[in-house]
Amino acid sequence: MQVYLPIAEMSVNALLVLGMGGLVGFLSGMFGVGGGFLMTPLLIFIGVPPAIAVGTQANQLVAASVSGVLAHWRRGNVDVKLGVVMLLGGMVGTVVGVWIFSILQRIGQIDAAITLSYVFFLGTIGTMMMVEASRALIRRRAPTAKRGKLHRHIWLHGLPLKMRFHRSKLYISALLPAGIGAIGGMLVAIMGIGGGFMLVPAMIYLLNMPTGLVAGTSLFQIIFTTAMATLLQAATNQTVDVMLALLLLIGGVVGAQFGTKAGGRLRGEQARLLLASLVVAVALKLAFDLVMEPNDVFTISTRMS
Amino acid sequence: MSAVRKGAGRLWSVRIAGGLVGLLAGVFLAATVWAQQLVADLSSHLIAITTGFTGTEVVLFGTTDGAGDVAIVVTGPRTPVTVRRKERIAGIWINARSVRFEQVPGYYMVATNRPLDQFVGRPVLERHQIGLPNLQLGPREQLAPDQLALFRSALIRNKQRAGLYGITLGQVAFLGERLFRTNIYFPANVPTGLYNVEALLIRDGEVVSAQTTPLVVSKVGFSAEIYDFARNQPMIYGVAAVIGAIAAGWLAGAIFRRV
Numbered sequence: 001m002q003v004y005l006p007i008a009e010m011s012v013n014a015l016l017v018l019g020m021g022g023l024v025g026f027l028s029g030m031f032g033v034g035g036g037f038l039m040t041p042l043l044i045f046i047g048v049p050p051a052i053a054v055g056t057q058a059n060q061l062v063a064a065s066v067s068g069v070l071a072h073w074r075r076g077n078v079d080v081k082l083g084v085v086m087l088l089g090g091m092v093g094t095v096v097g098v099w100i101f102s103i104l105q106r107i108g109q110i111d112a113a114i115t116l117s118y119v120f121f122l123g124t125i126g127t128m129m130m131v132e133a134s135r136a137l138i139r140r141r142a143p144t145a146k147r148g149k150l151h152r153h154i155w156l157h158g159l160p161l162k163m164r165f166h167r168s169k170l171y172i173s174a175l176l177p178a179g180i181g182a183i184g185g186m187l188v189a190i191m192g193i194g195g196g197f198m199l200v201p202a203m204i205y206l207l208n209m210p211t212g213l214v215a216g217t218s219l220f221q222i223i224f225t226t227a228m229a230t231l232l233q234a235a236t237n238q239t240v241d242v243m244l245a246l247l248l249l250i251g252g253v254v255g256a257q258f259g260t261k262a263g264g265r266l267r268g269e270q271a272r273l274l275l276a277s278l279v280v281a282v283a284l285k286l287a288f289d290l291v292m293e294p295n296d297v298f299t300i301s302t303r304m305s
Numbered sequence: 306m307s308a309v310r311k312g313a314g315r316l317w318s319v320r321i322a323g324g325l326v327g328l329l330a331g332v333f334l335a336a337t338v339w340a341q342q343l344v345a346d347l348s349s350h351l352i353a354i355t356t357g358f359t360g361t362e363v364v365l366f367g368t369t370d371g372a373g374d375v376a377i378v379v380t381g382p383r384t385p386v387t388v389r390r391k392e393r394i395a396g397i398w399i400n401a402r403s404v405r406f407e408q409v410p411g412y413y414m415v416a417t418n419r420p421l422d423q424f425v426g427r428p429v430l431e432r433h434q435i436g437l438p439n440l441q442l443g444p445r446e447q448l449a450p451d452q453l454a455l456f457r458s459a460l461i462r463n464k465q466r467a468g469l470y471g472i473t474l475g476q477v478a479f480l481g482e483r484l485f486r487t488n489i490y491f492p493a494n495v496p497t498g499l500y501n502v503e504a505l506l507i508r509d510g511e512v513v514s515a516q517t518t519p520l521v522v523s524k525v526g527f528s529a530e531i532y533d534f535a536r537n538q539p540m541i542y543g544v545a546a547v548i549g550a551i552a553a554g555w556l557a558g559a560i561f562r563r564v
């Protein structure tokens with residue numbers, strides 16, 4: 001069944017897009033990540049212009065994070081105060097990101113910039129996760145290994161503007177969560193991802209937040225950064241295709257339900273190791289595309305700049 | 306006195322007007338006679354892009370007043386296009402050089418009843434922009450001819466890959482000596498706007514008759530509404546997209562809570 005996408009100005013197979021949404025939704029439900037980092041490359045692969053893939057993905061993520069946060073909210077796993085502080089930084093990051101995006105689009109470097117940021121972030125985070133998960137697996141077999149310190153004091157914790165976050169039992173500088181939020185916002189705008197895969201480790205390792213609150217709080221602030229990114233992308237770059245977003249959404253929501261159930265059967269370290277391999281594989285594929293000589297070194301664009 | 310002069314003046318103006326009408330009538334008649342050498346029309350003058358649009362075919366049919374060759378040239382709306390060349394910089398391929406063409410048809414297709422070089426010469430092809438080599442694209446930058454040719458051919462190659470420029474000549478089929486028809490295919494990614502469908506009758510290497518028929522490609526229905534909404538009120542469109550997504554997420558959360 002073919003469906004015409006009014007903004008991307010192309011016709012796609014609805015079942016294919018639904019299936020892609022379902023697959024990514026399944027994986028995101030299984031591993032508890034947004035899955036944007038998989039969806040954007042997939043969309044580009046089926047011929048959706050990268051700029052539209054990113055803008056639309058932001059819109060789809062609004063819905064995904066709303067439905068995700070509901071479950072966490074009911075269990076009281078959202079630190080609203082910390083989320084709001086992150087959000088303030090996130091807003092600034094999103095505005096800066098969309099601005100950078102429009103400049104890159106004008107000078108014709110947006111595709112390379114999107115791919116490069118994917119290779120960099122996915123490669124770094126994926127490798128770190130892989131090392132960490134393998135260590136955890138090995139540690140389990142050799143339980144005599146030393147236990148690390150619970151709280152490490154680094155220079156980041158000496159920043160001014162200290163605030164107390166009761167829910168997370170933290171007393172830290174507000175600049176820290178705001179800064180993490182700002183980087184997340186930029187990722188949403190430039191890469192079309194929620195940034196959960198970067199926010200979650202940052203909140204655990206830099207803020208020392210209780211792990212139980214991390215997913216809900218990061219999703220809470222992702223709702224707002226993705227909403228902001230959607231708004232700005234629609235207004236400045238006109239790259240949000242609601243028809244495509246709707247298809248992805250339906251597939252994603254259904255897939256996520258099955259994924260969550262499947263994820264329950266996986267052990268933590270195994271799941272993390274699998275996710276890490278997936279992330280690294282995507283990064284390698286994208287890096288390969290950048291280095292390989294393209295079939296045609298010429299490209300055309302009809303978008304008005 | 307003045308009344309008489311006025312009367313004479315009026316008489317003169319009537320005569321001039323009468324002469325003009327006669328002249329116009331003559332021109333019109335001549336044009337009609339000239340145009341009657343070839344008459345062509347399309348099976349449809351509107352291609353409607355709906356949500357289920359997957360491309361469509363339009364039949365062009367017509368008749369000539371005798372032997373001769375027919376060339377059909379379909380040209381889409383002309384817009385600026387930027388052609389970029391990737392270069393290897395620090396090991397990766399990124400866009401480097403770019404050339405902007407100001408007058409690039411979004412769609413271009415030529416159909417004839419036999420190969421062009423068998424019945425028409427270069428000057429006529431160039432004058433009427435028949436065939437990809439004779440298409441004028443309006444490059445903006447001043448470039449060395451060999452460089453420009455490289456970007457020009459890359460532009461055409463990319464358009465052909467997208468299915469928007471004909472790779473080969475289309476076939477005009479004659480039924481008997483006078484009746485002809487051809488099928489023009491428009492793919493799903495066909496750009497919207499006003500198209501020109503030109504039918505040319507060529508005898509002894511010269512265009513003896515030409516007829517231009519307009520064709521409109523337009524988004525209609527739901528997809529048109531979304532497109533116009535996004536273009537004309539981008540901010541409100543963005544707000545609507547966000548509200549829709551929040552509602553959808555909420556709904557999904559509510560539905561699957563019970564599952």
